[in-house]
Amino acid sequence: MSGGRAQAREQLERLLLLIPEIAREHDGRRLDELAELVGTTVDRVVRDLEEATARAYYHHAGPGDDLQILIETDRVRIWTTGEFRRPIKLSPLEALALALGFRILAADDRPGNREAFLARAARLEARVASRAVDGRAAAGFHIAAGDEGEDGVRLALMDAAAACRCCRIEYLKAGDEAPGERVVHPYAVGYTGGGWYLIGHCTMRDAVRLFRTDRILSVSVLESRFDRPADFDPEPWITRLGGLYRADHEIEVRVRYSPGIARWIREKGPVEEQADGSVVVRHRVADIEWIVRHVLQYGAEAEVLEPAEVRRAVAEAAARVIEAGRAPATGRGG
């Protein structure tokens, strides 16, 4: 019952979009284009259109139903002077999707602009939606695909990436004595569960590099423009586990996680189970600073097994914590 309803709903929504798309083109549209347009298969599009066509068998031709559909091998044409020549307003769920999308954009915006942006967005929603988005429905969703500390840095990078404008960034690399300035060509901005990253060409290194946006302290968008390589694709940077990472030189670090926290580690990806209930993970890392911080956050529940240099680095970092706690008023420790 509900399956039939869901199917009819999807078919109706597809058809009410397909018909105007086809009808406005004198020569009709290619079936494969239409399938791509509505995100389904050619077969599905043909079946939907055939159902609409079959109405002619039981209908007398007349006003409001003068819809003629001609399905050819790879094309479809529609002649009509009646209804369905224009897409319908957004359905309640489409309008909800739009409202939630606007909220994501507002969260990216500078704090002072958010209210005004959302007010304009609400006016637009009301005009294009079949009915106003229910405030209760929208309040049921919260999308924190950013960090609340964001102050326009990521927005500026996204705009610069769209406009192919070079940027001067102030970047604080973990473990550096001070932030450094770099000029980058922002190719793309990407989100993983771990945060936001910029993939861009670093003019200092003359290579494409990955930057964590939380470590970009400020951005100045420059007048100069860059050309994004036509073959640029973030895909090679995406790891099997849904992270962003690529390195020319990396080492393998084996870390043992105690039985007490093994459950959380298993959720993150493949592990080697140990007889005592602990798990061992082989991390591929380019940056020792990163793995040291990562392991330290588990306290004594995580132990680097090898290599020895990383074991030493973790022990030294823990020793610095003790030392710093004893003389907190002094400058940089270590």
Add this chain to the structure above:
Amino acid sequence: MAEQITKLQRWLDLIALLVGRRLPVTVEEIMERVPAYAARWVEGDETKRATARRTFERDKDELRALGIPIETVTYRINYGAEEVEGYRITRRDFYLPYLELVRESRATPSDTGSASGRSVRPYDLEALELPEDEAAAALDALRRVADLPAFPYAAEARSALRKLTFDLVPEIGGDRPVFYIERPDAGRVLERLRPLSDALLARKRVGFRYHGIIRGETTDREVQPYGLFFQRGQWYLVAHDLGREEIRVFRVGRMEDVRPNRRAPNTPDYEVPADFRLQDYARRNAWELGEEEPVRAKVLFRFPLSLWAARNRHGELVESRTDGGEVRAFEVQQVDPFLRWILGFGGEAVTLEPPELARELERMARDVVALYGEVAG
């Protein structure tokens, strides 16, 4: 014949009959002119007529739920002597208004960024003038949710995008090269998320099996969904747990066998309390969650980590030091995750107050040093 007419065809017939009609259509006329109803209605058998009528009532409700604006109009005939109820769909309520892009440099609508130049305007509808930045924001908003990992209404976001780009060319404002990376289990999460979000919108109870990570146990839960939030690449359900009689947060990826209550789909099972605020559960840090009385902790961030803490607004600035270091205050509800976060900075962040937190951090660091006894020397 009625059996051969599909539901889609019946719906199309009903919409085609009602849309654009100046005068409302009475129920009798609908019964006679929509072939699927007429097949039962005209035979005269009372049971069949009642079935046809019920089918229409259900269709009307379902189409309205989809946003098809079927209007009920009461009007008088016979010089006001008789009151009749009828139905219609006005074109202005049904069709998307004509979207006209307004370039900032010119105050007149432009057809360069609009695809509507290709199509005639078949109906008398309002025209909606859209400044370029607003049009770009709308398209961007829809792309962002459509790409969000496991977003339950991604298909709806894509269809909305297709409707708006009927008039607007998709390239308006430039396509921001922004991408979200889906976790490998996103498909599995979406399968659970869609019934959860539909139940949330309809205020229906949901049962599921939950794998609790803290105790490592799998339990059956019966909940009233209050909200869904996405954080750090994961979706979470905030719900009133009927077994435990309190609000709990569940990670959607840890659920199995999600079963919404399918009885009385149009009647809500519960109401979300007016004082419920979803944001209170979607805190950014693990140490901000919990019911305990918060501890105010002061942490010194040494230079240059101080710049990073300020850029990301961690805590509240209490003191700026001449060496570039900054003391920032935090309201800590759960000490352990907070101290582990500080420990990760390897001495670049120092807990100053309260002293018991500073001592606990030192103890944690000593445990780590002890673990590597032979290398620490």
